[in-house]
Amino acid sequence: MxxxxxxxxxxxxxxxxxxxxxxxxxxxxxxxxxxxxxxxxxxxxxxxxxxxxxxxxxxxxxxxxxxxxxxxxxxxxxxxxxxxxxxxxYIEYGTLSRRVSSEGLLSLDEASDILEQIAGALQFAHEKGMLHRDIKASNVLLKDGKYAYLTDFGLVKSIEDNYSLTRSGFLIGTPEYMAPELVEDAASPASDIYALGVLIYQMVTGNVPFRGPNPVTIVMKHMRDQPVPPSQINSAVTPDVERVILQTLEKDPTRRFRTPKALANAFHQAYKVDALPQPVAGIQSVMPKLPPSIQVVPRQASVQTPRSGIPRIVWIIGAALVILLILIALLTNMKVIGQAMPAVHPTATITVTTTATQKATTTTIIKTAFAPLALQQF
Structure with a gap:
């Protein structure tokens, strides 16, 4: 009251x-x-x-x-x-927290717009040597629901300070937005960027990544658990956008974006690239020029080539010559041996027909170690 x-x-x-x-x-x-x-x-x-x-x-x-x-x-x-x-x-509209809870999820376009504004403010503070240390949705005020202000610098401290505890020995900050390294290390620009990542996650999913019955439980989840991928909560979150969000929430501070502005630029680029129109079958479309960091590699038609690197046609000709030589040898032996030739038990059967003359050639039964090899190469 x-x-x-x-x-x-x-x-x-x-x-x-x-x-x-x-x-x-x-x-x-x-x-x-x-x-x-x-x-x-x-x-x-x-x-x-x-x-x-x-x-x-x-x-x-x-x-x-x-x-x-x-x-x-x-x-x-x-x-x-x-x-x-x-x-x-006096900002009449209220906080970003109220916006999400009362009006629902933000579109990727809206989230990108607000992120760009808050990231610009945070980048400015960092360049002035100040850490915010309490980035959260209730500390973002919205004018007309679109124009954003970063507020509440009650936990602000110099970047050069090498401690992150209050004089009473407790970590300070809002548990739902606290980077995992703050349990042992001093606050840094990377911990502010982590909190900014939680803010993005909240804008596009409606919830922070980790909740719990008490602050200790929440902080432990930040340290050991992986957040649910945003796309599993909101199908509008595209793969590239999801990668940007999850990189911002990396446990290792060195794997996050180095500056708030770099994060905002990556998010904007990701959602813009994902929003490119897909070409329609049968209609030639001109794709716009993509940013340098994104490469489109055309799919190559797969050609099966023998492991040895020898062209396939050589294997085919070689196999045919082997079969021809064996047939000649068999026919020659048949002339010499005549009717005394014993029956041969086949291991492979090849039937060749010709449609040009509608005549079937003689079925030849071949027993040779080369036949399986030739068939395998086909």
Whole structure:
């Protein structure tokens, strides 16, 4: 329940009109800037909140320094009696989390558009030496359902810091979005990119990859389990898009995309390539030029060639000559031996007919070690 004591209070030149939301240690109010008549949001945290208060102050300073079209800016911040406050633009539409839960899955086109915006914001923060450490759907605000803002830099820290634990010794972050290496290693750009991968997965499937009854269970799943392939949940997810998502969720940080922008570009390229029209049988189509990283190799007709590399025609001629020589030898022997020739038990039978003269040639029974070899080569 929101604190009623702050409603209708004027702090500086901001008049608080009503409450919007309440979190664990913070409250958000709708206010009006009496100088500009702009509607703004005021996030309030008690100064007695200890470490949370320190993080809130750090968030306000970071957001006031990060000037990017897709990072929610801090218009103002300060203290009021027992409270610390931060003023930001009011985004009426709500969060990406609300968008997914209330309106369903995003199309690949919509997901690519939002990913490009958030990846650009995260890339900018990384280039300024800051890690977000809490990328998640509820920290993405949407204007008109399309224009995205990355917000809530409460866990922001310098990339150069070589620790990832709070002073009380606990990992911080949202378990559903935490990279597996954070259990032992410091946060890094790669762990932010992993969280961005979870965000993409959620946009196209409606769920995060791993859930559990408690944070420990969820973190263990990130460490040891493989996510269900997105295409098994949403058939619209194409193979190339799925490969991009699963690469972003690799357990090994070195196997992920190196920058948020590289991830966004790969996702956009994958879904655009997968969306190319398929040629229709009997109609000649001109395929557009594909990106350099994607090669189309024409299928070659398979030709069976003997293992030795000798052309097949040579084997055929050789086999025919062997058979001819054996027939000549048999006929010659028949003249000499005459009727005294014993019967031969066949191991292979070859019947040759000719349709040109409609006459059947004599059926010859051959017993020779070469016959099976010749037949095998055919």
């Amino acid at each position: 929101l604190m009623q004591e702050l409603i209708n209070i004027t702090i500086g030149h901001y008049h608080i009109e009503r409450g919007l939301a309440k979190g664990g240690m913070s409250e958000v109010y709708l206010a009006r800037d009496q100088r500009t008549q702009q509607i703004v949001a005021m996030k309030m945290v008690r100064r007695s909140a200890g470490e949370y208060y320190e993080r809130f102050r750090r968030e306000a300073r970071a957001m006031s320094q990060l000037h990017h079209p897709h990072i929610l800016s801090a218009i103002d911040y300060g203290d009021y009696e027992n409270w610390s406050y931060m003023v930001t633009p």
